[in-house]
Amino acid sequence: MDAMAAPPRRKMALPEIWEFLFYEAELLNEQKFEAWLTLFTPDCLYWMPAEDDQLDGESRISLYYDDRQIMEDRIYRLRHPKMYSQRPMARGVRLISNVVLEDGHPEDAPVVLSSFTMTEFRLNEQRTLGGRYEHHLVRQDSDWKIAKKIVRLVNCDGVLKNVGVPV
Amino acid sequence: MTTKLADTPVAAKRRRYVADPDDIGSLVQPDRVHGSVYTDPAIFELEMERVFGRAWVFLAHESQVAEPGDFFSTHLGRQPVIVCRDKEGAIRVFFNRCTHRGAIVCREAQGNTNRFQCPYHGWIFDTTGRLAGVPYRGAYSDEFLADEGLNLSEVPRVENYRGFIFGCLSDTGVGLVEHMGPLIEGIDGILERAPEGAISVPVGVHQYEFRGNWKMQIENGMDEYHPPFSHASSVKKGGHQMQRAYGSTDGYKVVRDSEDQEVGYAESYYDIAECHGADYGQAFLTIPDESRKVDLREESYKAKMIANLGEAGYEDMFERARMSNAVFYPNMILRSTGNVHIRTIQPVAVDHTIIRVWPIQIAGYADHMNKGVLKYSNIHVSVASFVQTDDIEIFERVQEGLQAQQPEWLMLARGLDREWEGQFPGELVGKASWETGIRKQFAYWKDLMTAPE
Numbered sequence: 001m002d003a004m005a006a007p008p009r010r011k012m013a014l015p016e017i018w019e020f021l022f023y024e025a026e027l028l029n030e031q032k033f034e035a036w037l038t039l040f041t042p043d044c045l046y047w048m049p050a051e052d053d054q055l056d057g058e059s060r061i062s063l064y065y066d067d068r069q070i071m072e073d074r075i076y077r078l079r080h081p082k083m084y085s086q087r088p089m090a091r092g093v094r095l096i097s098n099v100v101l102e103d104g105h106p107e108d109a110p111v112v113l114s115s116f117t118m119t120e121f122r123l124n125e126q127r128t129l130g131g132r133y134e135h136h137l138v139r140q141d142s143d144w145k146i147a148k149k150i151v152r153l154v155n156c157d158g159v160l161k162n163v164g165v166p167v
Numbered sequence: 168m169t170t171k172l173a174d175t176p177v178a179a180k181r182r183r184y185v186a187d188p189d190d191i192g193s194l195v196q197p198d199r200v201h202g203s204v205y206t207d208p209a210i211f212e213l214e215m216e217r218v219f220g221r222a223w224v225f226l227a228h229e230s231q232v233a234e235p236g237d238f239f240s241t242h243l244g245r246q247p248v249i250v251c252r253d254k255e256g257a258i259r260v261f262f263n264r265c266t267h268r269g270a271i272v273c274r275e276a277q278g279n280t281n282r283f284q285c286p287y288h289g290w291i292f293d294t295t296g297r298l299a300g301v302p303y304r305g306a307y308s309d310e311f312l313a314d315e316g317l318n319l320s321e322v323p324r325v326e327n328y329r330g331f332i333f334g335c336l337s338d339t340g341v342g343l344v345e346h347m348g349p350l351i352e353g354i355d356g357i358l359e360r361a362p363e364g365a366i367s368v369p370v371g372v373h374q375y376e377f378r379g380n381w382k383m384q385i386e387n388g389m390d391e392y393h394p395p396f397s398h399a400s401s402v403k404k405g406g407h408q409m410q411r412a413y414g415s416t417d418g419y420k421v422v423r424d425s426e427d428q429e430v431g432y433a434e435s436y437y438d439i440a441e442c443h444g445a446d447y448g449q450a451f452l453t454i455p456d457e458s459r460k461v462d463l464r465e466e467s468y469k470a471k472m473i474a475n476l477g478e479a480g481y482e483d484m485f486e487r488a489r490m491s492n493a494v495f496y497p498n499m500i501l502r503s504t505g506n507v508h509i510r511t512i513q514p515v516a517v518d519h520t521i522i523r524v525w526p527i528q529i530a531g532y533a534d535h536m537n538k539g540v541l542k543y544s545n546i547h548v549s550v551a552s553f554v555q556t557d558d559i560e561i562f563e564r565v566q567e568g569l570q571a572q573q574p575e576w577l578m579l580a581r582g583l584d585r586e587w588e589g590q591f592p593g594e595l596v597g598k599a600s601w602e603t604g605i606r607k608q609f610a611y612w613k614d615l616m617t618a619p620e
Contacts, residue, residue, distance in 0.1 A: 065542060
């Protein structure tokens with residue numbers, strides 16, 4: 001490993017993109033899952049790898065590897081009165097920072113890299129999940145849509161407890 | 168005249184079942200077990216000695232140590248062990264503990280090496296466990312190093328049944344095949360159905376923990392009473408589960424229509440299938456209908472198997488494929504059809520357990536079928552899944568409920584004395600929602616826990 005090989009210094013994302021990420025996080029914070037889903041494209045992917053530096057969810061297992069149908073099923077379950085693992089439902093707050101753009105993508109289809117922490121509380125227990133987000137956005141009808149959201153938890157390959165609410 | 172509480176029929180009945188604190192066996196009755204078997208730390212300690220210390224315990228699949236020098240770190244009960252294929256190709260299981268001052272000599276989950284070096288004082292062990300190097304050895308006599316027996320300690324008995332590696336801490340008792348009894352069909356079956364006769368677990372592992380006793384997961388492995396209720400939120404219209412396996416567009420059918428209606432029926436939808444229990448606590452479920460075998464009808468698969476077995480041989484194989492979960496007491500569940508996987512149970516404390524699930528990939532399956540298995544595992548058994556998350560929640564609720572001291576007993580009476588005999592000595596067969604398998608597990612538990620030293 002070349003210890004001097006540093007990652008590129010990336011450009012900060014425009015305020016408009018920050019606002020979009022904050023809005024997405026707020027919909028999850030407020031448990032507005034149906035509204036959250038409308039931010040995604042019809043052929044979207046919500047992916048939470050189960051391994052550090054995992055390259056794909058086709059040849060390795062994942063914690064989430066949701067197409068739109070699975071996302072809809074997931075929300076159906078979150079609303080179901082007998083989804084016992086989320087009764088009561090966990091409350092969470094997501095904090096996003098370090099929002100930069102990956103090089104080499106067109107302006108109307110940026111790949112946005114960020115860091116996050118989520119403080120979550122359920123049944124008298126608080127925990128913190130943290131990691132990196134990767135949002136693949138596309139411009140649609142003068143607004144942004146999420147084509148792909150990747151959530152890389154720092155402890156993705158650890159022995160975990162339920163992660164029932166999307167991060 | 169006053170009625171003494173002790174004279175009431177209720178008290179008399181309760182007295183009949185009061186466990187004798189000096190008699191572990193009294194905690195297990197034919198139709199019930201005492202709550203303390205899940206909550207008492209002293210019983211957990213004894214289980215580590217007498218259940219995990221006496222039974223055959225699953226350790227690894229051979230594909231995890233395929234090449235000479237490959238190793239895989241795991242636990243036998245609470246004890247850290249290394250499963251290692253030595254340079255000559257033999258599989259060995261060492262205790263992961265330096266014979267000098269006790270540090271683990273292997274920190275990695277798996278890999279390949281030609282030696283294990285202790286990080287504390289640099290002692291080196293080769294892949295046969297032999298002490299191969301001691302730094303500054305002049306402070307010891309050669310006789311001391313030769314005579315003291317300072318090689319890595321090995322698990323006394325290790326057996327490999329067609330790639331499934333088990334260890335036993337006791338050097339006496341039955342062999343692995345006798346211990347498994349009818350469950351060899353689970354292993355034989357999945358290999359028979361593999362077009363190239365081999366399986367492996369190369370796509371990663373789902374890992375999670377819960378605050379509950381280890382037995383809850385091994386019991387849940389053949390509990391078909393709970394799905395309509397614990398998993399009500401994953402059932403959609405028509406009673407189909409929303410999980411999607413390869414070739415199943417609707418998901419498996421699990422209830423007639425909806426869970427609310429199920430309460431009014433005398434029998435579970437699952438009761439078209441069976442729960443088998445056998446000696447040594449072994450148990451398995453059969454699959455309820457052919458929707459669980461759609462993968463065996465996939466065209467490229469069918470063509471390969473007909474080439475291997477002929478048309479009649481293929482149909483015979485399809486008919487005989489019947490085992491869903493094979494539950495290897497005390498610590499492994501093999502899902503041998505459909506969403507195939509190996510699930511292991513690691514007891515940590517009386518109220519703390521770690522589960523690991525390894526999706527299986529089948530040699531000769533079409534690529535999209537193997538991918539279907541691993542993707543299915545994400546929504547079936549990950550920490551964000553539609554099924555196992557609710558099981559974990561229920562296990563924790565049971566552990567919490569058992570803090571209540573009354574009633575003292577958990578009821579295991581479903582289908583008691585209605586079972587019929589199976590083909591193995593001691594094998595009983597009941598309907599899928601009956602507690603036949605759990606009763607067999609506790610019968611073995613009682614044998615192990617009460618047998619003299």
